[in-house]
Amino acid sequence: xxxxxxxxFSSADLRKKFHASMTTRSYGDxxxxxxxxxxxxxxxxxxxxxxxxxxVSTRRKKAIIAFLQQGxxxxxxxxxxxxxxxxxxxxxxPSKIVRLRKGTTARTLKRDPEFASxxxxxxxxxxxxxxxxxxxxFFNFSERRLARVLLLVGQISKExxxxxxxxxxxxxxxxxxxxxxxxxxxxxxxxxxxxxVRYNGGLQIDSALLIDFLHSRPMSVTGxx
Numbered sequence: 001x002x003x004x005x006x007x008x009f010s011s012a013d014l015r016k017k018f019h020a021s022m023t024t025r026s027y028g029d030x031x032x033x034x035x036x037x038x039x040x041x042x043x044x045x046x047x048x049x050x051x052x053x054x055x056v057s058t059r060r061k062k063a064i065i066a067f068l069q070q071g072x073x074x075x076x077x078x079x080x081x082x083x084x085x086x087x088x089x090x091x092x093x094p095s096k097i098v099r100l101r102k103g104t105t106a107r108t109l110k111r112d113p114e115f116a117s118x119x120x121x122x123x124x125x126x127x128x129x130x131x132x133x134x135x136x137x138f139f140n141f142s143e144r145r146l147a148r149v150l151l152l153v154g155q156i157s158k159e160x161x162x163x164x165x166x167x168x169x170x171x172x173x174x175x176x177x178x179x180x181x182x183x184x185x186x187x188x189x190x191x192x193x194x195x196x197v198r199y200n201g202g203l204q205i206d207s208a209l210l211i212d213f214l215h216s217r218p219m220s221v222t223g224x225x
């Protein structure tokens with residue numbers, strides 16, 4: 001959880017690589033970048049700010065897939081044949097996001113080894129994180145999953161502008177952890193008693209204590225199948 005799965009490109013770097021195939025747009029709080037079901041025709045890069053990915057099932061059940069930070073790509077599924085967006089991307093607070101055309105991105109990956117290497121490195125890190133989340137969902141206790149989510153929330157909060165703090169309710173935490181709000185409330189009370197979290201004008205997270213807690217409770221999988 002402490003790893004930061006992002007890459008660093010300046011606007012000038014991307015402009016050199018993508019020229020007219022790149023557009024940059026500023027978004028306000030809760031503005032939609034793309035919606036579930038939209039055509040998947042571009043890759044996006046977060047130059048500044050935070051983006052939330054959510055998905056809704058046919059039964060109208062909503063799930064939070066991820067919070068993405070500055071330096072993250074998203075919407076890359078279009079490069080693997082995804083024709084429609086399977087999630088909705090929205091800005092948390094103000095953000096500046098670069099849109100890269102699908103075709104140009106694919107060609108740049110083929111002809112620019114440096115960009116391809118960074119892009120693949122980023123995707124592999126994302127896969128590792130998704131795999132860890134999946135293992136958590138199947139094998140680990142809700143308490144441990146909540147600690148990992150809180151670490152991510154704390155990291156994003158540090159990078160967010162103070163006038164737009166990341167607000168995460170216990171209901172939202174329950175969606176991300178995959179448990180009930182009642183259990184999250186119980187764990188949060190325990191975490192507060194241990195100093196992991198504080199409520200002082202908003203949720204404050206002690207990342208160092210949470211990391212120690214996670215180290216004391218290793219994942220419930222072994223090195224051998």
